[in-house]
Amino acid sequence: MSAASAGPQRSQVLATPKAAVGQTHPGTITADDFSFWYGKVQALHKVSLLIPPRSVTALVGPSGCGKSTFLRSINRLNDVIPGVRTDGLLLLDNTDIYASRVDVVALRQRVGMVFQRWNPFPKSIYDNVAYGPRINGTRDGATLDEIVEQSLRRAALWDEAKDRLRASALTLSGGQQQRLCIARALANNPEVLLLDEPASALDPIATQRVEELLYELKAELTIVIVTHNLQQAARVSNHAAFFYLGHLVEAGITEQLFTSPREQRTEAYLTGRFG
Amino acid sequence: MAGLAGRPDGERTTVSAPAIAPAPDRPHRPSDRQRAFAERTLGTVQRRRIVNAVMLSLLFLAAIAATLPLLFILFHLMRLGITSLTPAFFTKMPRPVGEAGGGMANAIVGTLILIGAASAIGLPIGVGAGLYLAERRGARLANAVRYLSDVLNGLPSIVMGIFAWQFLVRPVGHFSALAGAVALGAMMIPMLTRTTEEMVRLVPVALREAALALGYSKWRTSLTIVVRTAGPGIVTGALVAMARIAGETAPLLFTVLGNQFWSVSLAEPIAALPLQIFEYAKSPYEEWHALAWAGALVLISLILVIGVAARFATRQRFGAHGD
Numbered sequence: 001m002s003a004a005s006a007g008p009q010r011s012q013v014l015a016t017p018k019a020a021v022g023q024t025h026p027g028t029i030t031a032d033d034f035s036f037w038y039g040k041v042q043a044l045h046k047v048s049l050l051i052p053p054r055s056v057t058a059l060v061g062p063s064g065c066g067k068s069t070f071l072r073s074i075n076r077l078n079d080v081i082p083g084v085r086t087d088g089l090l091l092l093d094n095t096d097i098y099a100s101r102v103d104v105v106a107l108r109q110r111v112g113m114v115f116q117r118w119n120p121f122p123k124s125i126y127d128n129v130a131y132g133p134r135i136n137g138t139r140d141g142a143t144l145d146e147i148v149e150q151s152l153r154r155a156a157l158w159d160e161a162k163d164r165l166r167a168s169a170l171t172l173s174g175g176q177q178q179r180l181c182i183a184r185a186l187a188n189n190p191e192v193l194l195l196d197e198p199a200s201a202l203d204p205i206a207t208q209r210v211e212e213l214l215y216e217l218k219a220e221l222t223i224v225i226v227t228h229n230l231q232q233a234a235r236v237s238n239h240a241a242f243f244y245l246g247h248l249v250e251a252g253i254t255e256q257l258f259t260s261p262r263e264q265r266t267e268a269y270l271t272g273r274f275g
Numbered sequence: 276m277a278g279l280a281g282r283p284d285g286e287r288t289t290v291s292a293p294a295i296a297p298a299p300d301r302p303h304r305p306s307d308r309q310r311a312f313a314e315r316t317l318g319t320v321q322r323r324r325i326v327n328a329v330m331l332s333l334l335f336l337a338a339i340a341a342t343l344p345l346l347f348i349l350f351h352l353m354r355l356g357i358t359s360l361t362p363a364f365f366t367k368m369p370r371p372v373g374e375a376g377g378g379m380a381n382a383i384v385g386t387l388i389l390i391g392a393a394s395a396i397g398l399p400i401g402v403g404a405g406l407y408l409a410e411r412r413g414a415r416l417a418n419a420v421r422y423l424s425d426v427l428n429g430l431p432s433i434v435m436g437i438f439a440w441q442f443l444v445r446p447v448g449h450f451s452a453l454a455g456a457v458a459l460g461a462m463m464i465p466m467l468t469r470t471t472e473e474m475v476r477l478v479p480v481a482l483r484e485a486a487l488a489l490g491y492s493k494w495r496t497s498l499t500i501v502v503r504t505a506g507p508g509i510v511t512g513a514l515v516a517m518a519r520i521a522g523e524t525a526p527l528l529f530t531v532l533g534n535q536f537w538s539v540s541l542a543e544p545i546a547a548l549p550l551q552i553f554e555y556a557k558s559p560y561e562e563w564h565a566l567a568w569a570g571a572l573v574l575i576s577l578i579l580v581i582g583v584a585a586r587f588a589t590r591q592r593f594g595a596h597g598d
Contacts, residue, residue, distance in 0.1 A: 077488060082413075109490035119481035122504055132489040181485070188489060 026093055027053030027191040027222040029074060033088035036069055038081065043069045046088060047248045049241055053191070053222040056214055058237035058254065060230060062274065065243040067226045071194050073097070074224065075111040076104050092192065109136065112185030116197040118177040120169035120184070125152075125161050128169045128180055132188040147187050155183035156213050175206025182213065193217065195225040199232065211236050230270060234258050242266045352575060356568035364569055369535055369551075372560050379570050381537050382551040385452070386577070388539060389531065389547055390517055392456030397463030398513060404464065405471025405509075406497055421472070424465035435462055436526030444530055452538075452545035455531035459520040466519065470512025474505035507589050514585035518578045524549035548574045 029051040036044035044066045051057045059067035072078045073090055076097060090097045097107060109132070120128050129148045130138075138144055148165070152158040157179045161172070169180055178198060185193060195214075199207040214223055214236050227233050233240055234254060241251035242263075250257060250266045261267045268274060305313070363378045370377030404420060411417045439458035444450055478501050486496040502509065527533075533550040534543070548570050555567035 075488060077484060080484075080487065080493075105490045105492050107490075108488055113488035115481060115484065115488075117481055119479070119485045121482060121485065121500060131486075135489070135491055135495070184485075184489065 028091075028093060029192065029222060029224070030091040030094075031070070031089070032091070034070075034073070034090045035087040036066070036073060036078070037085040037087075038069075039083040043246050044073075045246045047243075049248055049251055051222060051224055052239065054218060054220065055238040056218045056223040056225060056236050057239040057241065058233035059224065059226045059241050059243060060228075060233050060269075061243035061249075062269065063228075066246040067241075067243045068196055070243070071196055071224060071226050072113075074192065074194055075108050075113055077108075077113065079104065109188045110190050111192040111194060112188055112190035113194040114178070114181050114185055114196070114198050116200055118174060118181050118201075120172075120177050120180050122168065122170060124166045125169050125172070125180060126165040129183050129187045131184060136188070151183040151187040152180075154186050154217065155179045156209065156216075157183055173206075175202050175209060178202060178206065178210060179213065182210070186217075190221070192222040192224065195223065197226055197228060200228060207232070230258075242269065244269070349575070352568060352572040355565070356570075356572035359565040359569035360572060364566070364573075368537060369566075372558075372563070375562070377566070379546075379548065379551055379566065379573070381534065381546040382548045382570065383573065384539065385531075385534070385546040386521065386548040386574070388541075388545065389452060389456055389459060389527075390521055392452065392541060393459035393463060393520055394513070394517060396457060396460030397467060397516065400460075401464040401467025401516070402471045402509060402513075404468040406475060406502070408468065408472040409475035409501075410493075410497060420468075424468045427461075428465040428469065430462075431525075432458075432462060432523050433525035433528075436529035439526060440529035450530060450532035450544040451542050452531055453541040454529075455527050455545070455547070456541065458526035458530050459523060462520055462523065462526070463516040466516040467509075467512055470515070471505070471509050474508030474512065475501050477508070478504045510588040511585045514581050514588065518581040518585075521578055521581070522549055522574055524553055528553075548577075 029049075031047050031049045031051075033046045033048055034044060035042065035046055047066075047070060049070075059071060061067050069078065073086070074092070074097065078084050086098050092107070092110070095102065121131065123131075126148055129151050130144045133144060133147050138147065149158060149162075152161055157176060160176060161180070164171070169177065172180060182193075182198075199210045202210065211232065214225070217223060218238070225233075225237065237254045239252065240254040240257045242249045242257065242261075242265075244265055250261060250263045252262075257266065258270060261270060361378075363376055365378060365383060366380050367376060367378035368381055369379065404424070408417050408421055435458045439454045439461075443454035443457055447454075482500055482504060483496055486500040487493070491499070527547050527550050531547055531550065532544040533554060534546040536546075538545050552567045552570040552574065555563040555570065558564070
């Protein structure tokens with residue numbers, strides 16, 4: 001925990017991933033010339049990016065630019081699609097995510113994910129949160145109770161849900177269901193949390209709650225968020241990466257990227273000239 | 276678009292507004308053309324209304340006619356079979372001709388055993404194959420299996436009976452309940468395969484991804500989330516398949532043979548309601564005819580009960596009131 005003081009506030013780490021390998025904090029994600037194909041279509045072209053821990057990194061860019069593909073590569077959820085192929089390196093703490101000996105199941109327990117459309121299981125609130133820990137072998141009722149409470153608290157849902165833990169998750173409102181999905185991901189105690197446009201289908205108040213939540217969670221997690229909403233990216237993220245047509249155009253500290261982008265394409269996108 | 280803002284105000288002064296609004300001093304009166312149009316459309320509206328009413332009543336009649344056979348059969352069975360439907364019918368064994376009383380206890384139990392054994396064979400294979408088809412949608416093997424099970428679904432049941440006779444009765448040298456169960460189970464497989472596949476396909480991808488993202492392996496995701504969510508549908512499919520094989524007669528003729536005596540052994544010929552009905556109905560004796568009607572009534576009630584259970588299973592969805 002001593003590393004907490006040396007927070008990742010250096011912009012150069014994003015630019016020079018190779019130099020950072022081997023001296024990173026737990027929860028660091030490093031892409032080095034990472035390419036990705038869906039069959040014959042190349043979705044990512046030699047992306048090199050360092051995502052530091054204990055901060056929020058926003059992936060922005062127009063639709064189809066590869067930001068979601070990159071996000072879903074981190075927990076290998078793209079593996080489900082037949083015919084995908086990767087090249088280059090994608091590391092989580094110096095472990096090659098795409099190495100053949102990597103246990104995908106274990107990886108996904110370290111890397112939680114929250115989706116655009118909230119997707120609680122048609123079970124009770126309690127069972128939704130306990131779903132992950134149960135697969136990890138936690139069967140003890142008291143331990144599960146504790147994990148469920150803790151996860152719901154971390155997702156700022158405890159006060160609303162504590163009296164109806166046995167009620168169906170589908171009785172919650174949309175915003176609550178999304179926070180439940182965050183709680184479900186947190187129950188696995190992951191190091192990394194991926195969010196794929198977590199607030200794009202939520203109303204402004206629910207969106208604000210999710211954003212506040214991210215602000216609290218980044219103290220302990222690596223958070224990577226894909227968003228179409230540039231204001232949201234500016235509000236919640238410490239670092240931002242701009243993707244365009246499968247290329248990583250520019251990455252850096254959010255403030256710098258938004259106020260003084262180095263690349264012309266970044267500026268054009270940020271000022272609303274395309275996308 | 277951009278040009279609009281730059282245009283000087285003077286250019287767009289009087290847009291001919293007075294021409295559109297009716298003159299205030301002249302009350303609106305429809306012209307001849309307008310009146311003719313109104314009459315014409317009124318005629319069409321009336322005609323449409325009549326056509327609509329006729330079509331609706333035709334559809335109503337068709338809907339009623341669709342249920343008529345069942346109602347007629349039920350009524351007929353009640354009328355002819357209810358008198359023989361005594362407690363003895365369910366508890367007693369068949370009696371020789373000329374002796375009063377007697378029941379079909381062995382046939383009722385035999386049918387239940389056959390349904391159970393056939394399900395034990397058909398359920399795991401059918402549901403498993405259905406899961407495979409749903410998970411491997413486009414695979415070549417999946418396409419082949421899907422096509423073949425459609426063919427199998429349309430296979431006449433008597434062919435299934437001959438097949439079971441050839442491979443399970445002839446080599447052994449005698450008829451057996453097991454051979455019948457295999458034939459019936461094989462008939463259940465394609466039905467279950469297709470229902471399971473359809474039901475699993477209805478499970479949203481989002482739910483599947485959620486389970487995968489939590490660290491569930493693929494098969495575990497299938498078995499827990501997918502089957503759980505598609506569960507009620509699969510149960511319904513299973514019950515419908517059971518109901519369909521419950522009344523099958525043709526495959527039993529070659530395999531189970533029927534039995535006038537009490538037997539619950541899978542290795543022996545066993546009595547079954549459809550067979551007993553068949554035997555009694557073609558006999559020349561009045562009292563046997565009455566028993567056949569009663570047997571048919573019991574069989575159809577059994578199928579109705581399974582059908583109601585299927586309805587109940589579909590309704591038991593956890594949290595169905597959401598969304």
